[in-house]
Amino acid sequence: MKQQRCKMAATMGSGVKVPRNFRLLEELEEGQKGVGDGTVSWGLEDDEDMTLTRWTGMITGPPRTIYENRIYSLKIECGPKYPEAPPLCFVFPVPPFVRYVTKINMNGVNSSNGVVDPRAISVLAKWQNSCSIKVVLRELRRLMMSKENMKLPQPPEGQC
Amino acid sequence: MAENGESSGPPRPSRGPAAAQGPASPPAEPKIIKVTVKTPKEKEEFAVPENSSVQQFKEAISKRFKSQTDQLVLIFAGKILKDQDTLIQHGIHDGLTVHLVIKSQNRPQGQSTQPSNVAGTNTTSASTPRSNSTSVSTNSNPFGLGSLGGLAGLSSLGLSSTNFSELQNQMQQQLLSSPEMMIQIMENPFVQSMLSNPDLMRQLIMANPQMQQLIQRNPEISHLLNNPDIMRQTLEIARNPAMMQEMMRNQDLALSNLESIPGGYNALRRMYTDIQEPMLNAAQEQFGGNPFASVGSSSTSGEGTQPSRTENRDPLPNPWAPPPATQSSATTSTTTSSGSGSGSSSSSATGNTVAAANYVASIFSTPGMQSLLQQITENPQLIQNMLSAPYMRSMMQSLSQNPDLAAQMMLNSPVFTANPQLQEQMRPQLPAFLQQMQNPDTLSAMSNPRAMQALMQIQQGLQTLATEAPGLIPSFTPGVGVGVLGTAIGPVGPVTPIGPIGPIVPFTPIGPIGPIGPTGPGSTGSGGPPGPTVSSSTPSETTSPTSESGPNQQFIQQMVQALAGASPPQLPNPEVRFQQQLEQLNAMGFLNREANLQALIATGGDINAAIERLLGSQPS
Numbered sequence: 001m002k003q004q005r006c007k008m009a010a011t012m013g014s015g016v017k018v019p020r021n022f023r024l025l026e027e028l029e030e031g032q033k034g035v036g037d038g039t040v041s042w043g044l045e046d047d048e049d050m051t052l053t054r055w056t057g058m059i060t061g062p063p064r065t066i067y068e069n070r071i072y073s074l075k076i077e078c079g080p081k082y083p084e085a086p087p088l089c090f091v092f093p094v095p096p097f098v099r100y101v102t103k104i105n106m107n108g109v110n111s112s113n114g115v116v117d118p119r120a121i122s123v124l125a126k127w128q129n130s131c132s133i134k135v136v137l138r139e140l141r142r143l144m145m146s147k148e149n150m151k152l153p154q155p156p157e158g159q160c
Numbered sequence: 161m162a163e164n165g166e167s168s169g170p171p172r173p174s175r176g177p178a179a180a181q182g183p184a185s186p187p188a189e190p191k192i193i194k195v196t197v198k199t200p201k202e203k204e205e206f207a208v209p210e211n212s213s214v215q216q217f218k219e220a221i222s223k224r225f226k227s228q229t230d231q232l233v234l235i236f237a238g239k240i241l242k243d244q245d246t247l248i249q250h251g252i253h254d255g256l257t258v259h260l261v262i263k264s265q266n267r268p269q270g271q272s273t274q275p276s277n278v279a280g281t282n283t284t285s286a287s288t289p290r291s292n293s294t295s296v297s298t299n300s301n302p303f304g305l306g307s308l309g310g311l312a313g314l315s316s317l318g319l320s321s322t323n324f325s326e327l328q329n330q331m332q333q334q335l336l337s338s339p340e341m342m343i344q345i346m347e348n349p350f351v352q353s354m355l356s357n358p359d360l361m362r363q364l365i366m367a368n369p370q371m372q373q374l375i376q377r378n379p380e381i382s383h384l385l386n387n388p389d390i391m392r393q394t395l396e397i398a399r400n401p402a403m404m405q406e407m408m409r410n411q412d413l414a415l416s417n418l419e420s421i422p423g424g425y426n427a428l429r430r431m432y433t434d435i436q437e438p439m440l441n442a443a444q445e446q447f448g449g450n451p452f453a454s455v456g457s458s459s460t461s462g463e464g465t466q467p468s469r470t471e472n473r474d475p476l477p478n479p480w481a482p483p484p485a486t487q488s489s490a491t492t493s494t495t496t497s498s499g500s501g502s503g504s505s506s507s508s509a510t511g512n513t514v515a516a517a518n519y520v521a522s523i524f525s526t527p528g529m530q531s532l533l534q535q536i537t538e539n540p541q542l543i544q545n546m547l548s549a550p551y552m553r554s555m556m557q558s559l560s561q562n563p564d565l566a567a568q569m570m571l572n573s574p575v576f577t578a579n580p581q582l583q584e585q586m587r588p589q590l591p592a593f594l595q596q597m598q599n600p601d602t603l604s605a606m607s608n609p610r611a612m613q614a615l616m617q618i619q620q621g622l623q624t625l626a627t628e629a630p631g632l633i634p635s636f637t638p639g640v641g642v643g644v645l646g647t648a649i650g651p652v653g654p655v656t657p658i659g660p661i662g663p664i665v666p667f668t669p670i671g672p673i674g675p676i677g678p679t680g681p682g683s684t685g686s687g688g689p690p691g692p693t694v695s696s697s698t699p700s701e702t703t704s705p706t707s708e709s710g711p712n713q714q715f716i717q718q719m720v721q722a723l724a725g726a727s728p729p730q731l732p733n734p735e736v737r738f739q740q741q742l743e744q745l746n747a748m749g750f751l752n753r754e755a756n757l758q759a760l761i762a763t764g765g766d767i768n769a770a771i772e773r774l775l776g777s778q779p780s
Contacts (some may be wrong), residue, residue, distance in 0.1 A: 028237075031237045031238060032236070032237050032251070032256050032257070033256060033257055034196065034198055034236075034256070034257025034258065034259055039200055039259075041235045041236065041237060041238045041259045042237065042238040043236065043237015043238040043239060044237065045238075045239075047251055055238065056237070056238035056239050057238040058235045058238045058239070058240065058259075060200070060259075060261050069263055071233060071235070071240065071261055073238070073239075073240065074238070
């Protein structure tokens, strides 16, 4: 499967910029290897997805905030223009993909449909193609720790 | 199937197991793979069969991580692994990493063991007010007083992260209730390194002479300090803000309960005087005596447990415990968590260095301090209570009747011993000072919220002025002016400074500034309010650093006059201003009074610099 992907990437041609699929493959590998401290994780939603578009991410709520002890699942869509264009993120993906969904109350996230507002989150607003899914997840986690967010009351866990 | 080219003849129905037992060949059947399991804190490697289910995997993990399987949440590639899934299903192969989150009910993951220890300590301490563990939490962080104020000072001095300035908007009580501040503080690597070194902490504590006295009186304390476990626990407590809050809360409860039982107040008072007061002084001394040196140690070491100190003092209003000592120290303690913010010790600028003054000023200039003051002003009842506590009254009376005693107390303060000038200044003014404190007007003035507010406004105004028009004031040390005022305003705890200032307040709002003036000539021709001279406030003396008294006075008087719209500032007679210094230079052998005076004027009253000038000007 990986070889298939690599072939696909190769056929996309390589200009000066790293082609999209290369990037996404790299990110996939990184997500699987679990770099970092384990507080964020990401991977393809569907392993058979050849377009590498749909990703899932996971953020553990940072300690000493109101988000602590919670795990948030995100849905991330890397469009065709990725990495030039920022990905779309939804903090709670729609069932039935996940067993349960934990909603979040946080600045920059639409509380009804979970859309992460790309204008509100700085990484997305000032997206550069060196940013990645990992960066987005980490940034969201960091924002959870910010003064404005860390005390916002959260809905009970596991709301579908 | 036999003709498939297999070497063996008969078909092998049990191909799976055979293949599994086969040598070396990597079939699709279960082989052992190594999967790394990573938590935010730890990383472990597990060898599991490839086809195992997530449930089985969790069981292996639960043994290694000592948790229950239902507490474990496994995440791979952004997906949560459900128990009935298999590792293969999620594409977990050899060498990959899976993230683990251990859900614990009330503690953040990975910290389950420490808080339980702390909780144990906490409950024991809560139950026995005089217990050693309580002492520990207060004692082991004597510099707690430095705490927030210290940190505030630090940030103003540019030593710590900018986050502090935002965070200082809250009182420590709010600090306790809002984790953000504690988090910020605790995340300061400096703080953490300080806190994580029990040896260092112990050294710091032991290095304080007052602490040593305290230890002599209460040997249990030394046992506590030497007990690494307790130290470590306390440090952990200090580091874990959530734990701190818990502890504080419990201690509050315990103390308030204690207070209500008959004889409880006395017990608390005893506890306070025996333990906390010297601690307070110790902390203050160290803090004020050498702000920069101790700033790292004192201020950062105990901010967490400071609340325990201040809260202890709340039911025992004894701001007077060695009034000069508290005056001279430059600690800012934050308010207690119980009750309305009765801030503990005020910050009076030390009489020693400009740095100290700066430090103090910066402390006061922090919004945190101001909000403290605000709370004080809003709660005159508190001050009233404190001042009218019979305990305090008797102490003040005895002090006033026995000026020697007061002088003795003052002299005992290490800060003062280091600075005989200050002592000299203090001594004659002590009786008047004490009397003022007893003056009911003082009490009422201090409990007058508007008065306090006026004081605060002045302080703020001075501060603004300092930042806006520093050129206006030559040799301006923001700390001093503000510090002095801060002294005036600050102390809910060591009410000392407020005392003399108090009666002035009714005069004019400018009153408080005045007291600073009269190191030499009281009114020095300033058109300012007469109040200043009346107060003859000692605290102002203590606050204004002796060596810096010249420029400070000058500035203050200028301020006073500017505010009063009086005549243009006139310098007090330098000779009178520098009287102290002149006498010292004389004693040292510099007999040329004129030259001394010139040097002193040039250096603004700094004796050491003046000496160098004098020596430099003399042919070798």
